[in-house]
Amino acid sequence: MNKNLDRLNALMGEVMDLRHTASMLEWDERVYMPRGGAQTRSLLLASVRRIAHEKFISKEVGELLAALRTGVDGQDPTSETARLVAVTARDYEKATRVPASFVAEHAEITSMAQHAWQEARAKSDFTMFAPHLEKIIGLKRRYVSFFAPTDHPYDALLDDYEPGLKTKEVETLFDALRPRQQDLIRRVAERPQVSDRLLHLGYAEQGLWDFGVQVATAFGFDWTRGRQDKSAHPYTTDSGPDDVRITTRFEAQQPFMTVFATMHETGHALYVQGVDPRWRRTALEGGASLGIHESQSRLWENLVGRSLPFWQHFWPVLQGQFPSELGGVALEEFHRAINRVQPSLIRVEADEATYNLHVMLRVEMEIAMLGGALSVNDLPRLWNEKMRDYLGIVPPDARRGILQDIHWSIGLMGYFATYTLGNVISAQLWERFSSVEPRRDEQLRRGDFSSLLAWLRREIHQHGRRYEPQALVERVTGSRIDPLPYLRYLERKVEEAYGA
């Protein structure tokens, strides 16, 4: 058994090396690659990914996993070895059930669809994208069939991002969130509005960057095992816990995005940096799910980074960075501005109170499409109806409506739900942490995040992919994924800012 495990670890180590290599090539492509290198880079990435895939789905890996599963049979199924074998076997099964010809067809169709989407969005013409979306739905239906039977076809898509989570669970969660978030938005609309004008003054990029770095450092980002750069879309990537890279961006129209993106990505990065070194180069390295990952980024960005105690410490630091812009501004005014609630058309610009509603309308449409209950041609109408229903506004064009996200065009379905799961779980963790650390706000007011980070390290980070998301949340908070903490958090915050 030990010999088999050693051999599996050696083979998986090589596979992980190749996956990490692909991540580094991608990082370079987004951050530093000269634009003329694009074609070569796509060939490099294709080769590295293909070889990683071939090595992973090899007969030897399959045989080792079969032998090891027999070996751990009867043992505690939550033991480290049992989970290592189970998670690797799960990945293996998913990878081997999908034929190589399907992967190639998927790559081809989504490559064309992505270009079509870009053009359709530029021209704000959904009909240009519709036939491609039809094909992608077809692909997804076939993909689902590789994993039949499932309770709901959409389960198979969800499972790629949230192992073990069911469509039914997501629907129940949404049903709990939807009415109370809609109600909250309506109540805010009746109150005097908050101005966020001061967030849109001219702020020097370097000052925002420097402030963000100070915050990331205070959060606990280990700069000897990571770095920050700029890219068009902020993200986090890594080649294991010892080399974790975040990016941010600067946009003159929304200067504070630079800072909040740094906080958000630092949340992801702290997770990766905190995985137990024993899981390096194994299938247990990385995060339990996208939702759990997002719970970390949202926790640091929103629960910490938009809280009053946090800013009680950092407000003078920010004022020092921007004395002429912010020297005369009251902390409370700034805090209200960064927590303003305002229904808007674009998901990625949405505030905490409206964000989940953007997600829900997309996920509901995905579920209906997969279930066969919705045709592509009906999408634009339905999109606008749901926008009116959930947010009280209707996009004036498809560009700012159904064509705004890249996800469907590149074949990402089942993915959007993870954003809302992240929000919901972040509040569950925050409530739990508050109950074990009564001096939480006092620590934040001192800019001391060590207790929070230590708790997250112990409860979440170190375990990597050892637990499935529902099991992990239950292990830490005592309950499964639960919408109430997020609703409580949101309602309290809105009441403070709007008296609503």
Next chain:
Amino acid sequence: MNKNLDRLNALMGEVMDLRHTASMLEWDERVYMPRGGAQTRSLLLASVRRIAHEKFISKEVGELLAALRTGVDGQDPTSETARLVAVTARDYEKATRVPASFVAEHAEITSMAQHAWQEARAKSDFTMFAPHLEKIIGLKRRYVSFFAPTDHPYDALLDDYEPGLKTKEVETLFDALRPRQQDLIRRVAERPQVSDRLLHLGYAEQGLWDFGVQVATAFGFDWTRGRQDKSAHPYTTDSGPDDVRITTRFEAQQPFMTVFATMHETGHALYVQGVDPRWRRTALEGGASLGIHESQSRLWENLVGRSLPFWQHFWPVLQGQFPSELGGVALEEFHRAINRVQPSLIRVEADEATYNLHVMLRVEMEIAMLGGALSVNDLPRLWNEKMRDYLGIVPPDARRGILQDIHWSIGLMGYFATYTLGNVISAQLWERFSSVEPRRDEQLRRGDFSSLLAWLRREIHQHGRRYEPQALVERVTGSRIDPLPYLRYLERKVEEAYGA
């Protein structure tokens, strides 16, 4: 035959993708990687390189090459296909003759030797490094045996960097250079010395960087297919002609190194960017040899970059960058300073008149060690004797003597000669270009390098590895590698600066 060629190109394409990937991982390691990532990175690189090697030495590649060699038999051996097959087969044979166990042992011994060298250098104690060097010599003797018989054992080492070049040819070249360079240095020593004090004032790094970028741009560096960054040791790397990366560095003690390193690396980069796109992802991509590569870097750095016509154009630009430091300095004074001849202890700081002598003493010692005529214990004494003989100075310690270079510790033997070959070939090319372009200096004085670059593209760059170095030099200049143009160039330059 076409089918076999297509298949070979597909397999080699994958191998080249992996080699390029390794180059990018290495670049990242030197330029941006957080230091905590070192251990992970060495694993990534080892996996990628091992897989590239395994894929290259596969049975299928061997069979395709055998079939293709039969196919091109009787055809023009200089035809593109014949050369593609011949060069790939040559690489294949070299790669397959060396057992994997030897490669592993080499990696292990040199890894320890490199650490020992670092410590020995820090303590200036050659005896700490000597036993490791003994082992490395042993390795090299065994390496040579894989390629027996050779005229001289050292031939096999040279051949890795200069395909087809013989030890005898190198010795003949050195015998022609040595006495005239020694004589030149002695004559300079008798003349009033040139001051280069003005090169060691405080110059702002950014200004030097900006000036270097202007020069690289004027030389023809394509920034859409390349970039420049900083690293501890300036170098050039690529993932094919469309993504070529150079680095430079800043040292307060030698500020103009930033500029000359940029010129040098730009010379390498122009070569890579200029390879015929048809050779992308084949064994013919890249440079004919290290010597030919160095001829490109030295040509742009020295023949162009230290010439009076070049500075007649760029002097006002540099003065504009540093008005307070250089505003009152005469062009001629600056030009003399950057061409100062002064025997010194450290190879990498040597000027054009003394550099080859540093190289010769190393290569002569390597040849003697490989031939068995020299024991490791005799090296320090011999080093100092040769330094006195060639340069008239003796290192006060091993740190500034025999322990100064990393090469031997990492197993690089047969490599040093390529520096001198580069110098020599650069002058041959320069003479040849002058005869086909009589307006050469006039163009330089205008900052117009288009005619020079077009000529190099046509004569050298586009061919990649199609020709062996001697054949390429003969093709372009009408003669094989020849020391006289370099000696003429050097003697003329020294006469101008010193009247000697």
